[in-house]
Amino acid sequence: xxxxxxxxxxxxxxPLSVDHxxxxxxxxxxxxxxxxxxxxxxxxxxxIQAMISQxxxxxxxxxxxxxxxxxxxxxxxxxxxxxxxxxxxxxxxATWFDRSCWGGPYNAESKLLLLGYAFDDLSLARVALRTDNxxxxxxxxxxxxxxxxxxxxxxxxxxxxxxxxxxxxxxVLADEWPAVRDKLLxxxxxxxxV
Numbered sequence: 001x002x003x004x005x006x007x008x009x010x011x012x013x014x015p016l017s018v019d020h021x022x023x024x025x026x027x028x029x030x031x032x033x034x035x036x037x038x039x040x041x042x043x044x045x046x047x048i049q050a051m052i053s054q055x056x057x058x059x060x061x062x063x064x065x066x067x068x069x070x071x072x073x074x075x076x077x078x079x080x081x082x083x084x085x086x087x088x089x090x091x092x093x094a095t096w097f098d099r100s101c102w103g104g105p106y107n108a109e110s111k112l113l114l115l116g117y118a119f120d121d122l123s124l125a126r127v128a129l130r131t132d133n134x135x136x137x138x139x140x141x142x143x144x145x146x147x148x149x150x151x152x153x154x155x156x157x158x159x160x161x162x163x164x165x166x167x168x169x170x171x172v173l174a175d176e177w178p179a180v181r182d183k184l185l186x187x188x189x190x191x192x193x194v
Contacts, residue, residue: 006113016063023074027098088125105191112184133166
């Protein structure tokens with residue numbers, strides 16, 4: 001199922017394709033960027049092409065490449081996944097950015113665009129995000145944006161190093177979206193003007 005590009009002030013989310021593999025490989029192969037990802041870090045262009053193909057084959061996923069507007073460079077990727085229109089819910093994940101883009105407006109605006117797509121275009125009732133229990137940076141960012149911490153799924157997934165991770169779940173409901181949208185817009189504005 002195809003989907004449209006989503007345009008913000010700093011980034012455009014464009015439908016992901018295998019053609020983006022070359023642009024995404026430098027960030028995806030960076031151990032620090034990939035540190036908290038549950039799937040193995042791609043070690044070659046062929047591996048990232050296979051990973052993208054696998055993501056695109058999942059009909060319950062809407063995958064995007066993140067394109068910086070100033071130079072149209074692809075700086076990362078993000079997805080809406082486990083999309084269930086009957087139950088009116090989805091999750092946001094498989095998100096990564098080139099390390100040079102950390103701390104900028106790009107992640108916040110990507111979340112804004114994906115949440116807007118989920119709530120305003122797809123009319124979902126709920127969007128969740130999950131993070132590794134050791135990824136404190138991610139937990140603090142989600143809490144700052146006003147997402148509600150729902151709980152912990154213990155021993156939920158296997159990390160790349162073979163240890164088991166607990167997954168912390170956060171969510172936004174449709175009636176909470178306007179307040180979360182305002183917080184995201186304020187964060188983005190502060191980062192763009194700096």
